[in-house]
Amino acid sequence: MINVSVLFFGATAEAVGERQMEIDLQQPTNAREAFTEIVETFPQLKSHSLLYAVNQEYAGGDEAINDGDELAIFTAVSGG
Amino acid sequence: MINVSVLFFGATAEAVGERQMEIDLQQPTNAREAFTEIVETFPQLKSHSLLYAVNQEYAGGDEAINDGDELAIFTAVSGG
Amino acid sequence: MKTSFFELTTESLNVGAIARRVVPAGCGATVTLDGYVRQFTKGRETLYLVYEAYEPMALREMEKLIEQAHVQFEISNVGIVHRLGKLKIGETSIVISVSAPHRRAAFETCEWLIKELKRTVPIWKKEFYADGEVWVEGDASRDSQITFND
Amino acid sequence: MKTSFFELTTESLNVGAIARRVVPAGCGATVTLDGYVRQFTKGRETLYLVYEAYEPMALREMEKLIEQAHVQFEISNVGIVHRLGKLKIGETSIVISVSAPHRRAAFETCEWLIKELKRTVPIWKKEFYADGEVWVEGDASRDSQITFND
Numbered sequence: 001m002i003n004v005s006v007l008f009f010g011a012t013a014e015a016v017g018e019r020q021m022e023i024d025l026q027q028p029t030n031a032r033e034a035f036t037e038i039v040e041t042f043p044q045l046k047s048h049s050l051l052y053a054v055n056q057e058y059a060g061g062d063e064a065i066n067d068g069d070e071l072a073i074f075t076a077v078s079g080g
Numbered sequence: 081m082i083n084v085s086v087l088f089f090g091a092t093a094e095a096v097g098e099r100q101m102e103i104d105l106q107q108p109t110n111a112r113e114a115f116t117e118i119v120e121t122f123p124q125l126k127s128h129s130l131l132y133a134v135n136q137e138y139a140g141g142d143e144a145i146n147d148g149d150e151l152a153i154f155t156a157v158s159g160g
Numbered sequence: 161m162k163t164s165f166f167e168l169t170t171e172s173l174n175v176g177a178i179a180r181r182v183v184p185a186g187c188g189a190t191v192t193l194d195g196y197v198r199q200f201t202k203g204r205e206t207l208y209l210v211y212e213a214y215e216p217m218a219l220r221e222m223e224k225l226i227e228q229a230h231v232q233f234e235i236s237n238v239g240i241v242h243r244l245g246k247l248k249i250g251e252t253s254i255v256i257s258v259s260a261p262h263r264r265a266a267f268e269t270c271e272w273l274i275k276e277l278k279r280t281v282p283i284w285k286k287e288f289y290a291d292g293e294v295w296v297e298g299d300a301s302r303d304s305q306i307t308f309n310d
Numbered sequence: 311m312k313t314s315f316f317e318l319t320t321e322s323l324n325v326g327a328i329a330r331r332v333v334p335a336g337c338g339a340t341v342t343l344d345g346y347v348r349q350f351t352k353g354r355e356t357l358y359l360v361y362e363a364y365e366p367m368a369l370r371e372m373e374k375l376i377e378q379a380h381v382q383f384e385i386s387n388v389g390i391v392h393r394l395g396k397l398k399i400g401e402t403s404i405v406i407s408v409s410a411p412h413r414r415a416a417f418e419t420c421e422w423l424i425k426e427l428k429r430t431v432p433i434w435k436k437e438f439y440a441d442g443e444v445w446v447e448g449d450a451s452r453d454s455q456i457t458f459n460d
Contacts, residue, residue, distance in 0.1 A: 009212055009214050009284055010212055010284035010286065011284070048297065049297065053217060053282070058280075074214065074284070075284070075295065075297040076297050077278070077280065077283055077284060077298045078278075078283070078284050078285040078295075079211065079218075079242060079254070079278060079282075079285065080195055080242075080274060080278040080283075087364065089362055090362055090436065090445040091434070091445035128447065131432075133432070136364070136367035137370075138430075152367070154432060154434070155447040155448070157428070157429070157430065157431060157432050157434060158433070158445075158447060158448045159363070159368075159392060159403075159432075159435065160392075160403070160424060160427055160428040160433075174326055175329050175342070176324055176325035176326025179325050183400065186349060186350050187346075188348055189424075190344040191341065191342070191417075192341070192342040192343075193341055193342075194329050194333075194340040194342065195338070195340075196333065196337075198336060198338055199336060250333065267341075267421045270417070271413070274339075274413060
């Protein structure tokens with residue numbers, strides 16, 4: 001088991017009802033597997049088009065996930 | 081004879097030593113003829129690439145020149 | 161990076177002061193984009209906005225944009241300041257200011273930066289209307305977007 | 311012309327204030343060009359500058375540029391302010407600010423306006439160096455330029 005932080009912003013924070021949580025995961029193979037598991041836990045996220053980040057970098061899916069990592073799930077950005 | 085004002089700016093004012101003068105001209109056929117006559121009076125202007133205006137509009141050369149008109153002779157602009 | 165800078169702030173933005181900070185002595189022109197809260201979007205009246213950021217990641221992404229701009233364009237300095245929190249109608253949300261020896265590069269870089277910022281920097285806008293509120297979702301055109309939850 | 315404006319002034323220019331004056335409620339972005347006195351031009355050090363204008367004609371030409379911009383581009387407002395008289399290094403000589411519903415038009419129009427202003431508006435710059443002074447002559451690329459004194 002590894003422990004990761006998961007951050008939500010804007011629409012995803014509103015959908016999940018939390019801005020940050022600690023989650024235990026079976027050691028995932030990669031970011032794709034980790035995020036898929038998290039989104040299954042919060043199916044209300046599925047109505048959004050989601051972006052993912054690992055340790056403050058956009059994740060392509062193949063990144064390794066390690067204990068203590070900071071994961072983030074958010075919708076397409078709308079700053080400017 | 082008609083009487084016109086002639087204005088000079090920047091490099092042309094410096095070359096002529098005046099910023100404004102009243103000049104009497106034999107009724108010129110057009111702006112080309114008027115400006116040619118003025119420039120002949122101040123040959124020191126010939127070392128510059130000159131632009132001309134009649135009554136605060138760029139002159140193409142064919143404009144009529146009338147008594148009381150405001151003529152101007154200046155170099156390519158360098159504002160900005 | 162020279163004297164380029166990138167900041168997030170909840171204070172109101174002074175466009176002229178930000179534009180001035182990117183000016184080096186040898187430079188010819190500064191181009192500044194000033195984005196602000198519109199009163200009407202598609203006919204609907206906005207009362208106010210709230211901007212929220214994933215702050216450390218937003219700053220990293222802004223820094224990357226500036227680094228990339230210095231590689232791609234002949235520029236001197238860049239300043240990017242994005243405001244966060246609640247903004248009233250007409251208040252400035254973002255200022256991007258680019259100085260360059262030649263104005264063409266300043267225009268090009270400034271336009272490139274706002275386009276990229278809207279695509280990559282993790283900041284979100286919530287619009288508050290008389291009859292509701294909504295988190296605006298971007299057009300999700302990031303190249304590397306992953307949709308593996310589908 | 312909406313609330314567009316064009317001015318000549320011997321006072322110092324406040325870039326932010328000028329940018330702000332062109333902002334209408336429905337508009338999305340303002341792009342501002344801020345041109346200022348360079349310290350070095352082709353390696354030669356400028357001490358200060360003097361700008362001189364054929365004022366009434368300059369204002370007419372600026373007005374024409376703004377009218378033409380409103381015809382050619384999808385913009386809201388334009389502000390052009392050119393400073394005259396003596397300017398120190400780093401001081402702003404010109405501000406052109408364009409607001410538009412879409413930023414592309416604001417960038418495009420602002421760039422077009424400075425290019426045209428440098429070509430058509432009768433304003434001249436005199437550079438003062440440690441060892442001399444010179445009236446700068448533009449590149450004389452006006453379409454209608456007449457050279458009948460040759």
